[in-house]
Amino acid sequence: MKDQNMHSSGHNDVPTDGLRLYPRILVIFTITLATAASSMSTSIVNVALPNMAQALNIEPGYSVAIVSAFQIAMIASLLPLAGLGEIIGYRKVYLPGLIIFALASFMISVAHGVIDAILWRFVQGLGAAGVLSVNTAILRFVYPKRHFGRGLGLNAFVAGTSMALGPPVAAAILSFSSWHWLFLVNVPLCITAFAIGFWAIPNTAKGMHKLSLVSITYHVSAFTLVTCGLNFKAMNISLGHASAMVMIGLFLAVLYVRRELRRKIPLIPMDLFKIQDFRSSVFASICAFSAQILVLTILPFWLEHTAERTAGEIGWLLAGWPASSMFAALISGALLERIPATQLSVIGQCLFGIGVSILIFLSPESSSYVITAAMVLCGVGFGLFQTPNNRLMLSSAPPSRSGSASGSLGTARVVGQSLGSAGAAILLMTDFNLALHLSGAIAAVLALLTGMFCLRKRVIHRDTTNTTSILSELKTMHQSIKPEVIMLQYSPNYLALLKQYAVVHDASKGLDKLSNEVLSRVRYVVTTGFTGVSAAQMKLLPSLRLICCSGTGFENVDLEAARSHGVFVSHGAGNNAPAVADQAIALLLNVVRGITEQDGKAREGVWRSLLTPYPMVAGKKIGIFGMGKIGEAIAKRAIGFDLEVYYHSRTQKPQLPYAFKSSLAALAEEVDFLICCAPGGKETFHAVNSNILQLLGSEGYLVNVGRGSLVDTEALVMALESNTIKGAALDVYETEPTIPEALRQSDKTVLTLHTAGVSHETQRSGIALIMRNISGLEQDGVPVSPIPPMAKDLFSAIKPSSAF
Known part of the structure; x- marks a missing residue:
């Protein structure tokens, strides 16, 4: 199944997910610069807080407001901007965010009062929210799916590198100049990122939903009131007023959540929180970011005032944390392709918990080596945790909800940082001498909680065949509004199952059986490649947007008519491959070893002494006509039977360890058993003719689990009657549902009823895929598994900007 995040290479080659290499490098570069700017800004401010507090003549606890203002702006705007990105496209949120961030950074650098600094830090937070709300969502469209973990690892590596550079850069600047110059570092980075990103960042599909101003008002009001109230110490708000703000904020939050639960696509992703x-x-x-920011905010004050370290020493001591974190994050991105995300997350939090626990026992006489060791343990642990946790968060969400997932990732980070900052301000202003030791103890408890949350993850990958979980999730997401579909094929069991997830109109006896009202409004049709959808049928469905073929085939869907009506066609390529492969091998074993014949003789009371021996299957040569998902599944099973595998398909597949034959004739001449699983259509019509059967030979067997049209039935009957081939096992027929009399009467055939791809499992997974195609088209404007001839229709949804 192809992912919908595709990008054409500009030629006629087969498209792959993600961008081509050159535009991908450009996008990675601009995201790298933006990540570097935001990450360096965070670490620089943490180191500079003591210096800023002294220069602005404010208490250490009040200086935390400079950090809190940034975080409050982020919390209030991340999810609305993420939702906006889903609607108007991620680049239209990302690029303005860079400009606002650069402008605010410059204005902070020329500020001379604490009010100005806090105000522009708030604006800087809005700009950072524009970048970070869609940052990882863009990565999901840029990287190939199989390398998405590496992309997240690289992004975390850049963030860690920038944070590592922040403390020594801050120390160097503060050694010869004022704190104002610390923020100028961001300006050239953001301008360069904007210039490259304007040309390189791809346009993404625009969502069909709209943002609700009422929801945005609830969101901003609730989060702002709660976070301001929690940061009352830093913002010099009385406890009574802070309590009132928190209570009002929580009340608005309750109203907000109740409203969002009733919306199909909520601003706060309640649908995603059900996963x-x-x-x-x-x-x-x-929890993890709360622990991190709690320690990183208090530690510089302790090092300066209690341990009496210089600004330069503080910068280098703190650099150990982000420096080790960046390498751990990069390594964990590669490890994710071999080690489960849950295991990496738990290991990371164990190391992090050990590191922060060391802080409890620090004294002014503690050596730099001990402090550095604690920082390295914290950094390595946090780096091992962050990348797998982020990947699991993003990959567990549907692709169409990448923006909200990315915004949730950023919001979770900033909520944690805000809670950590609030805790740091309270500790600094309550008992300065014990602040560091208490922060270490609290951070250790938070690390334990983080590990517990990690252990609760189920690690169910959306691209596996775990259809029960997918269907359960889809049923939950669509329980309020079920999509309305028309089903053309006759399949009572499939119909009953589909009705659990959609409003289904049975049109197996013809569209004329449905009312004009239904025909005029239904947007989705479910069919099979054999049943198809004609141009005449499409004309009766003016609102039709998607034709879902429940199996792999789509040969009887009028593609030209679909294109002219602007209708997408999807299919279930690979969905039924395991079931078809099972039956193909079963048919081969049956026809070669005479299982059905022996069963009949056994029931008649005939013993084996009256039967001639049957050939073996093992040790022979098997030829597979059509090396798609089904062909690959058959080949894997054939290897288990000690068969030598050959294949023929439209293109050779060098990655497969099987012998390729350039023609079907060459394949038939080489092998003992020929299994057909190629798609139907004009190109393969009667591909297996009298010549191919002659080449297969008198000891050869034919198995067809592809399409009935692949085999010339008349030629096959003659070959069986004349002993041109030994036998045939068929699941599909040219004239189905009618099976030719000659095939039914032959003692050299084994016949099944086009049931190879039908099973409880494939029906459930097929319906899950249909629902995901409908959901993808409704939310993204594109289905998740388009048929190959229509794959290029997908490129218009994700392509480089016209400027590029």
Whole structure:
């Protein structure tokens, strides 16, 4: 199944997910610069807080407001901007965010009062929200799916590198100049990122939903009131006023959540929070970032005032944390392709918990080596945790909800940082001498909670065949509004199952059986390649947007008519491959070893002494005509029977360890058994003719689980009657549902009823794929598994900007 995040290479080659190499490098570069700017800004401010507090003549606890203002702006705007990105396209949110961030950074650098600094830090937070709300969502469209973990690892590596550079850069600047110059570092980075990103960042599909101003008002008001109230110490708000703000904020939050639960696509992603992996990852991220910012905010003050270290020493001591974190994040991105995300996350939090626990026992006499060791342990642990946790959070969400997932990732991070900052301000202003030791103890407890959340993750990958979980999730997401579909093929069991997830109109006896009202409004049709959809039928469906073929084939769908009506066609390529492969091997064993014949003789009371021996299957040569998903599944099973595998398909597949034959004739001449699983259509019509059967030989067997049109039935009957081939096992027929009399009467055939791809499992997974195609088209404007001839229709949804 192809992912919908495709990009054409500009030629006629087969498209792959993600961007081509050159535009991908450009997008990675601009995201790298933006990540570097935001990450360096965070670490620089943490190191510079003591210096800024002294220069602005404010208490250490109040200086935390400079950090809190940035975080409050981020919390209030991340999810609305992520939702906006889903609607208007991620680049239209990302690029303005860079400009706002650069402008605010410059204005902070010329500020001379604490009010100005806090105000522009708030604006800087808005700009950072524009970048970070869609940053990882863009990565999901840029990287090939199989390398998405590496992309997240590289992004975390850049963030870690920038944070590592922040402390020594801050120390160097503060040694000869004022804190104002610290923020100028961001300006050239952001301008360069904007210039490259304007040309390189791809346009993404525009969502069909709209943002609700009422929801945005609830969101901003609730989060702002709660976070301001929690940061009352830093913002010099009385406890009474802070309590009132928190209570009002929580009341608005309750109203907000109740409203969002009734919306199909909520601003706060309540639909995503129903997914356990997503929910656990969010809470784990909040706890982890709370612990991180709590320690990193208090530690510089302790090092300066209690341990009496210089600004330069503080910068280099703190650099150990992000420096080790960046390498761990990069390594974990590669490890994710071999080690489960849950295991990496738990290991990371164990190391992090050990590192912060060391802080409890620090004294002014503690050596730099001990402090550095604690920082390295914290950094390595946090780096090992962050990348797998982020990947699991993003990959557990549907692709069409990448923006909201990315915004949730950023919001979780900033909520955690805000809670950590609030805790740091309270500790600094309550008992300065014990602040560091208490922060270490609290961070250790938070690390334990993070590990517990990690252990709750189920690690169910959306691209596997775990159809029960997918269907359960889809049923939950669509329980309020079920999509309305027309089903053309006759299949009572399939119809009953589909009705659990959609409003289904049975048109197996013809569209004329449905009312004009239904025909005029239904947007989705479910069919098979054999049943198809004609141009005349499409004319009766003016609102039709998607034709879902429940199996692999689509030969009887009028593609030209579909294109002219602007209708997408999807199919279930590979969905039924395991079932078809099972039956193909079963048919081969049956026809060669005479299982059906022996069963009949056994029931008649005939013993084996009256039968001639049957050939073996093992040790022979098998030829597969059509090396798609089904062909690959058959080949894997054939290897288990000690068969030598050959194949013929439209293109050779060098990655497969099987012998390729350039023609079907060459394949038939080489092998003992020929299994057909190629698609139907004009190109393959009667591909297996009298010549191919002659080449297969008198000891050869034919198995067809592809399409009936692949085999010339008349030629096959003659070959069986004249002993041109030994036998045939068929699941599909040219004239189905009628099976030719000559095939039914032959003692050299084994026949099944086009049931190879039908099973409980394939029906469930097929319906799950249909629902995901409908959901993808409704939310993204594109289905998730388009048929190959229509794959190029997908490129218009994700392509480089016209300027590029």
